[in-house]
Amino acid sequence: MTAPVMSAKGLTRHYDVSGGLFSRSQVLRAVGGLDFELYAGKTLAVVGESGCGKSTLARLVTFIEEPTEGALTLDGKPVTRADWPDLRSSVQIVFQDPYGSLNPRQTIGTILMEPLVINRPKMSGKEREAQARKTLGLVGLRPEHFDRYPHMFSGGQRQRIAVARALMLEPKVLVLDEPVSALDLSIQSAILNLLVDLQDRLNLAYLFISHDLSVVHHVADDVIVMYLGRAVEKGSKEAVFAAPKHPYTKALLSATPRADPLAKADRIKLAGELPSPLEVGAGCPFAPRCWKTQDRCRVERPDLQGDAHLAACHFPIGPDGA
Amino acid sequence: MTQAATNAPERPGRLSEFWFYFRENRGAVIGLYVFIAFAIFAAFGPILAPYDPTEQFRQNTLQPPVWQEGGSWAFVLGTDPLGRDMLSRLIEGARYSFFVGIVVVTIAASGGILVGLISGFAPRWLDAIIMRIMDIILAFPSLLLALVLVAILGPSLTNAMIAIAIVLQPHYVRLTRASVLSERQKDYVTAAKVVGAGRLRLMFITVLPNCLAPIIVQGALSFSTAILDAAALGFLGMGAQPPTPEWGTMLAEAREFILRAWWVVTFPGLAILVTVLAINLMGDGLRDALDPKLKRS
Numbered sequence: 001m002t003a004p005v006m007s008a009k010g011l012t013r014h015y016d017v018s019g020g021l022f023s024r025s026q027v028l029r030a031v032g033g034l035d036f037e038l039y040a041g042k043t044l045a046v047v048g049e050s051g052c053g054k055s056t057l058a059r060l061v062t063f064i065e066e067p068t069e070g071a072l073t074l075d076g077k078p079v080t081r082a083d084w085p086d087l088r089s090s091v092q093i094v095f096q097d098p099y100g101s102l103n104p105r106q107t108i109g110t111i112l113m114e115p116l117v118i119n120r121p122k123m124s125g126k127e128r129e130a131q132a133r134k135t136l137g138l139v140g141l142r143p144e145h146f147d148r149y150p151h152m153f154s155g156g157q158r159q160r161i162a163v164a165r166a167l168m169l170e171p172k173v174l175v176l177d178e179p180v181s182a183l184d185l186s187i188q189s190a191i192l193n194l195l196v197d198l199q200d201r202l203n204l205a206y207l208f209i210s211h212d213l214s215v216v217h218h219v220a221d222d223v224i225v226m227y228l229g230r231a232v233e234k235g236s237k238e239a240v241f242a243a244p245k246h247p248y249t250k251a252l253l254s255a256t257p258r259a260d261p262l263a264k265a266d267r268i269k270l271a272g273e274l275p276s277p278l279e280v281g282a283g284c285p286f287a288p289r290c291w292k293t294q295d296r297c298r299v300e301r302p303d304l305q306g307d308a309h310l311a312a313c314h315f316p317i318g319p320d321g322a
Numbered sequence: 323m324t325q326a327a328t329n330a331p332e333r334p335g336r337l338s339e340f341w342f343y344f345r346e347n348r349g350a351v352i353g354l355y356v357f358i359a360f361a362i363f364a365a366f367g368p369i370l371a372p373y374d375p376t377e378q379f380r381q382n383t384l385q386p387p388v389w390q391e392g393g394s395w396a397f398v399l400g401t402d403p404l405g406r407d408m409l410s411r412l413i414e415g416a417r418y419s420f421f422v423g424i425v426v427v428t429i430a431a432s433g434g435i436l437v438g439l440i441s442g443f444a445p446r447w448l449d450a451i452i453m454r455i456m457d458i459i460l461a462f463p464s465l466l467l468a469l470v471l472v473a474i475l476g477p478s479l480t481n482a483m484i485a486i487a488i489v490l491q492p493h494y495v496r497l498t499r500a501s502v503l504s505e506r507q508k509d510y511v512t513a514a515k516v517v518g519a520g521r522l523r524l525m526f527i528t529v530l531p532n533c534l535a536p537i538i539v540q541g542a543l544s545f546s547t548a549i550l551d552a553a554a555l556g557f558l559g560m561g562a563q564p565p566t567p568e569w570g571t572m573l574a575e576a577r578e579f580i581l582r583a584w585w586v587v588t589f590p591g592l593a594i595l596v597t598v599l600a601i602n603l604m605g606d607g608l609r610d611a612l613d614p615k616l617k618r619s
Binding site: 062063064085088089091092093095096097100101102103104105114115118119162165168169 | 508509510512513514515516517518519520523528531532
């Protein structure tokens with residue numbers, strides 16, 4: 001088996017939330033102990049509802065923030081803060097909102113060349129421009145778009161530009177933070193196909209963050225389901241989608257709309273809200289909303305168990321669906 | 323390679339888009355024309371003025387304007403108590419006012435933008451210190467603070483300009499900081515961080531160009547404030563000193579003749595009024611055209 005391009009061990013990020021002048025500051029565990037590996041040419045999808053720490057994970061992986069605990073390994077070498085400037089070109093990101101992620105005062109050419117200006121100071125202006133134009137073609141845009149401003153493009157085109165910018169430094173890992181959720185459905189598939197195509201051509205490792213399971217089903221090789229900053233289920237796409245072990249995953253899957261009017265609507269409705277990440281108790285964080293909760297769930301936090309298909313549940317759902 | 327760009331429709335330039343929105347506000351357009359006239363007087367004053375503004379015609383002291391009895395075409399707007407031509411002095415005064423406006427806005431804006439940028443990117447404690455200092459400056463009545471500063475520095479036009487610039491600067495700091503804070507949240511700033519942009523690059527190349535629209539509006543509006551404050555300081559004897567034909571100083575000199583010779587007081591006052599009004603109208607139009615929040619789409 002090939003070595004992973006990037007791996008994370010016990011990746012954790014806490015935030016201190018100051019409660020004001022008279023109250024104690026609290027610790028918000030945005031991401032708590034996440035393990036994963038990214039392989040070249042493979043896509044790891046991270047799924048979860050809003051506020052479960054997906055975007056914090058993206059910030060950790062792209063070296064915007066330092067993990068509180070745990071470590072990232074890139075190409076077998078551990079990542080330290082001092083290495084960040086050298087490693088930036090290996091990990092790049094595409095954001096969710098293509099309207100906010102491009103600087104409105106810069107032309108597409110300037111946006112695309114900026115990574116090179118910063119990271120390849122020795123490159124001549126001509127080479128930079130040539131590479132920017134090449135990448136522009138790679139993502140399916142025309143050369144005359146080079147001198148235009150972002151406001152002249154549609155959402156889908158902007159997302160192509162954002163992808164092109166992320167590719168300028170020839171990264172090994174691309175973090176896709178909900179890259180299609182701000183786009184309408186017809187554009188979504190075009191962007192997804194572009195991403196799949198680019199992965200094949202450039203042998204990229206994707207960390208695909210999404211809350212949309214049908215999108216994940218389309219692109220992922222492996223899936224991590226996150227709940228309140230922790231992984232609750234982890235496995236290959238086929239295993240997770242066919243036979244979810246964790247009740248939360250099952251509930252998520254049942255909530256995916258299906259284009260089959262005759263299919264039985266057996267949607268699991270979860271009661272309650274996502275609990276505040278400030279007050280995660282000792283037990284399983286999903287216990288207050290789970291329909292299988294027993295006494296043990298409220299006092300003991302389950303760990304990820306299993307060989308290839310892991311789940312953090314004391315009473316995982318068996319292959320029979322019970 | 324033949325460029326396919328030639329047959330692509332030409333995009334509307336940012337300038338023409340700006341003009342489209344600016345044109346909708348008729349007051350602003352009138353203000354702009356008056357401002358242009360003002361700028362021409364300021365630039366070509368010595369050529370346009372019929373006489374040297376300090377030349378005294380002792381036979382013609384306090385001569386009324388041409389349309390009043392006793393007036394002559396030699397002195398279209400009359401003369402002042404020392405027999406100097408009012409029109410020449412007003413034209414020369416435009417030059418001083420314009421100069422004051424430009425210098426004050428340049429000093430206040432460059433300093434304010436720099437401090438505001440630093441404040442927006444600084445750690446919280448430094449930000450708090452800077453903003454509290456600005457609050458203290460803002461807590462004083464601005465003219466009073468300018469007066470105190472001039473009293474310390476000594477009365478002259480240069481010191482008046484410095485004092486006014488210091489008084490106006492906190493507005494730029496607050497404005498810049500507010501836009502920096504809102505721009506910093508956006509993904510394109512994070513994207514620049516991910517590609518490794520340093521702090522200086524983030525501040526000046528990534529964020530600052532996106533904060534400029536409200537600052538330009540503020541610049542136009544404080545141009546008029548600067549002229550007004552300089553005139554006020556001049557009137558109080560703390561600005562330009564006689565015989566400089568600065569409008570405020572001219573008003574102060576002519577105060578005692580207000581009942582005998584109305585034109586000596588009225589024309590400098592009108593000049594200040596018209597200029598300030600025109601610039602404010604123009605500033606409003608600028609705001610309409612540049613501020614995306616007010617833009618009707």
